[in-house]
Amino acid sequence: GVAVAQEKLDIPTVVKISGIQWFNRMEEGVKKYAAESGHNAFQVGPAKADAQLQVQILEDMIAQKVDAITVVPFSPEALEPVLQKARDQGIKVVAHEASSIQNVDYDIEAFKNEDFGAQLMDRLAACMGEEGEYAVFVGSLTSKTHNQWVDGAIARQKEAYPKMTLVGSKNETYDDQQQAYAKAQEVMRAFPNVKGFQGSASTDVAGIGLAIEERGLEAQTCVAGTSLPSIAGQYLETDAVDAIGFWDPADAAIVMNKVAATLIEGGKIEDGANLGVPGYEAIKLDGKVIYGEAYKLVDKTNMKDFPF
Amino acid sequence: MTDLPLVKLSGISKAFAGVHALDDVSLSVGRGEIVCLAGENGSGKSTLIKILAGAQGADSGTIEIDGQARGSLHPIEAVRAGIQVIYQDFSLFPNLSVAENIAFNDQLVHGRRLVDKRRNRRIAREALARIGVDMDLDRVVETLPVADKQLVAISRALLHDARLIVMDEPTTALTEREVRALLQVIRKLQKDGVAVLFVSHKLKEIFAVCEKIVVLRNGRKVADGPAREFDLASLTYHMTGRHVTAVELPPAPGEGSAELLRVEDLGRGSQFDGVSFSLRAGEVLGITGLLGSGRTDLAKALFGLAPADRGRIVVGGRPVAITSVKDAIGLGIGYVPEDRLTEGLFLPQAIGRNVAVGILDRFAGRSGVVDRPRLSDAVEGWVRRLKVATPSTALPVQSLSGGNQQRVVLARWLAINPRILILNGPTVGVDVGSKADIHAIIADLAREGLGVIVISDDLPEVLAACHRILVMREGRIIEEVGRDSADEDTLAHRLAS
């Protein structure tokens, strides 16, 4: 009711891990929202990427009796019980990057993961001339989103680019650039004709790009993957990386917070609604999942437009 | 000794966490003088030596070298002043070669920056030559038998211009042969004007070499004078503060008494071979031999630590296979090992636990839950019976002196009430008083019908404590002698030749 609307709401945004580029950008969004709304919106995250640490933080947030929780789960399944606990205590919960999650009021997705993967594949294929060998990388075999992107891409290749062939299995990089670099090197040794690489973790394409630059194969190879201009920029410039895709974490944060506040104030989210954030002007509502059209595909021509 | 003494310690006191290790002790050593430091375990000998060598600082007192007073001493200074120490625990570097161990201190003293291997080897060879020992200079010290380690420690001290060599129980691990060699070295050193401060629990050695004797008791100096003014009895009295009487060994058991153990043609690898003997209830059997003669291996075989690979063992009339310590203990065999500190004791653990370890299972029963009241009663009982000098069985065993530590190990094995007890060097590094007590304990055990095997190279000991003595050489028993039919010198002769 109105009474609620007046008071200053406590809304933590619990992220996968503190400090990394991606979530620092997200924090900018959280701060922006806090400034605009006057609510006490803040971001917290564990020091290490570990679902259980996220659970602990959520426990503490519940103990603090916050009004709503927005969360980017490291491992959605692991959060179900604690999020249920939160909701049982009347705390509104909005998630992001967790389309399968149950115990939330809403989950925000910048796009359908499979489509996004397919989009990256289209870029990759275009660059490769729709033929040749390619390898795929995931930050972690245990990461659902990464697997969805890669699976989406592979599916897309199978239907649209018959002359392309996948070599090797999903290479795991442990979200570590050095690992991505070493694995890329080995892939190039094991499959000398490999022409394309698709990355998932934001550091993957950087590692792959570095390996390719050292081999001097910028021109002969194609790399596409999820990343941020601030991470992959130097490799986009040298064509070691050809295209990156991402969505703006800041926008996602703002959307999460807006939705959370709306719910507390008793508002509703309708299909096709405009959440007043670029990419989320006409959202698709599918059960609890709010889909936007917020992905950005970037190459060296337009990377400058995204200062993060 | 008309001129001023080489070193003069005055009013030295030192306490460790309450324990008064040294209390106002004064001592002087003249040039080329051989002084003996005697005293019971824990009387403060080693502590005094560490202070003299700068390895530990004194709480009070002064050290004078050539008349110059020094407050405290750094090890290097001590060495520069010509003081070299052979520590009780050798203080060698187990991971370094013989050559490097011997030459290390020299490198430091000369403030060398770079290693000169050839020079080190030369120094080492010379040092070993001085005690007439030849050894593989490149062998890593931790792979040496305990005796060779001691020889390395000794030769290390004989380096260059030593003017005072301190020997803290240098002969504990040595057998007759090496001891004689060492005493020769000491006399030779004296001729070269080198003074020696000699610590030993073997009074025979003391009288053999010493000119002056200083006796410590409980950290105080209780006697100080020319050797000729002492005799065995008086020295023992000063050390212990009581009159130690020779132990009465019960008469050897007759044919009647049961045979506890019989060994036939026992052998293991190249270590020992064709060993046969038998042990009766109430009998104390001595086994002696030079270093590397295989005594320890034989003992280890009987205790299942390194099982024999040929021959027969018969316990209580039944042929048995001893392939593990468990087997041996099951057969009522106990073993007091050679190296008390590493093989025998859990130094930082409570005395009580050190004794209890052997009987935990017995007091645990099937459930595995220990009956603590009964267990600790048993433990306290044995600690009392063996007169372990300690205020509480809760104190770590490392707070005890050598003799008492050995009693703790004995207590552990007596607690399992064994039928056969094997004691390997039971009085190594143990003072006369405790030694007599331990011999008394052995005699008691024999009286109670145990079979006791005493492995020792301390000939007076085997002669005093054993009914029969087996002499081993190169892994074989070369002969058996009855205690009455042999005296020390002949025995020593048989060993060596």
Added chain:
Amino acid sequence: MQTPNPSTTADPTASRLASPFRGDPTMARLLAITIAIFVVMSLLKPGLFFTWGNFSSMAFQFPEFAILSLAMMIAMLTGGIDLSVIGLANLSAILAAFVLTAFGPDLAAGGSAFGVIALAVATALAIGAIGGLVNGLIIAVIGIPPILATLGTGLIFTGIAVVLTEGQAVLGFPAAFSVIGNGSIYGIPVPLVIFAVLAVAVAFLLNRTAFGLKLYLMGTNALASRFAGVDNTGLTVRAYLLSGTLASIAGVVLMSRANSAKADYGTSYLLLSILIAVLGGINPYGGFGKVGGLVLAVLSLQFLSSGFNMLQFSNFAKEFIWGALLLLVMVVNGLQFGRTRPRAAAREGGNP
């Protein structure tokens, strides 16, 4: 051989052969520190920290890694370490999860949840025991240093977990199962109850049974324990078996808390459990350490953690403080452990 100096290790009750921390100065200090942290946090956030809600919230949080720390402690008492605890915990959980999901359907058809859950838990324990047994054998029989052996088996356990699940989470447990991790009995969180029971059990095992007392002795000097007739090999194997079993219990709690099982759960708990063990006064070179200290270490870290989250400190600051706290405790305890590890003990199996 340098070893703990008498003054700090003389245990006045040891004549009664070991005991909880009566009259132990280091334990007293740790207790003081824990209380201090608690008081400070309560003063800084009275309305939030010093509330039943927060207590219960914390009581739900720490049991899972506290149990892992118990497992770590057992390994450390032998003078070893167990880097495979979390891998084994997850592997056990995943196999238990397979049992739960396999029988999920006929539960919907009204089967007894209890039976299935019991079976699942049994499976987990069995896996934990087997894993621990493997560790023990590799360490005691083959003689690989524990740090390497468990590093290897840890990778293998995690690896198998990944292979079995393709890295994805296993879901769909009967509702009743979540009681283990999220339920309460008379307002007391079930995981806390489980930890309490285990802590008491382990303390009893270590101080009242032949197994425990021998463990302390072997950890102090493995060579001497062998000469004293202790079966070092068997003892070491049993120790790691116990450690593995405890790990699997942690795994069960973890999976119930997460209502799912996955290969990468709780990966940050490995370093944490080592940190807790040493902070709790377990000598990593073996032979010394009490459950009481471990519990205090767990509590102090949990108080700090929750307090910091309430103060909205960064979690990196929390890490910094944890490290600093460990050093502080060590400094005030002075020469708690030997300056270098006991050499004789290091010669034989069961040591790093």
Added chain:
Amino acid sequence: MRSLFSRNETLVALIIVAFCVVTAIVEPRFLTITTITDLLRNGIVIGIFAIAAMLVLVSGGIDVSFTAIAAFSMYSATKLMIALGVGDQIIVAFLVAAAIGLTLGLINAVFIGTLKLPTLIVTLGTLTAFRGFLLTFVGSQLITNVPPGMRDFARSMIFRGETPGGSFVAVPTATLFLVGAVVLTWFILNRTVLGRSIVAMGGSRESAARVGINVTAMQYFVYGYVGVLSGLAGIVHASLARVANPFDLVGLELQVIAAVVLGGARLTGGHGTITGTLLGVTLIVLINNSLIMLGIPSTWQNVVIGFLILLGTGMPAWQARRRAAASA
């Protein structure tokens, strides 16, 4: 006694050869110059770390904090370079990083040498504390536009060639840091009294003190030296990766120590050789960079690595056991 074949080094070397043979049979492409350059390139940082870790083990301690020191020095130095606008002076980066590493190493030394605390616990504490401090107070943002000096350093090569396939093979100048660390540490450890004193101390601290070795000073040297090496390794890592990421490196410590012990160093101190350490590193790096070639699916790679570690450590351990049993 230490016949060539009873030596740990020999065994590890044999295992390495065997592994290479198998890999070459499964995938002949393994036998290319590129394989060597790649392995070398990936071995530089872990190699320097291993040398440092070995030195500590030899001295009778154990250090798990060196990765945190490396990350700390690397990130702070890079930030400082940018702040001071001396981005093109790679030498500055190395000096600053070395200085920071030295400082952190000496912090370890204070606890270990002066306060006489157990090394494992101290470094466990500093590992956590250094990382926490770095990420809390220095920063957590990764720096992707590393100073040009570092980039040029990364691009400079000792050797560069081209394969028939038309791709470059190169040995980066950074390799010289590994070579330097190896040579210098070898010299100190085997040719100087300082080094021998460290080894002696690792063998018996008490004995060392008694022959007049200043044990505390030795520990200050060891942990300081390790700090410096770690700092340099940090910059090398950041340069080669062309990004200063404060989250990097920490987590490697156990793998590094595993490599060192694999190479025959003993956790009980006093034993460890440069050769063995390099062999251990080689084996670990080889394993980590050959599984794709062996056609092992990612899901199985952890299992395989685990087994290979057990195999690599098991054979020497088992042999040592048997020898011990024989001469019991």
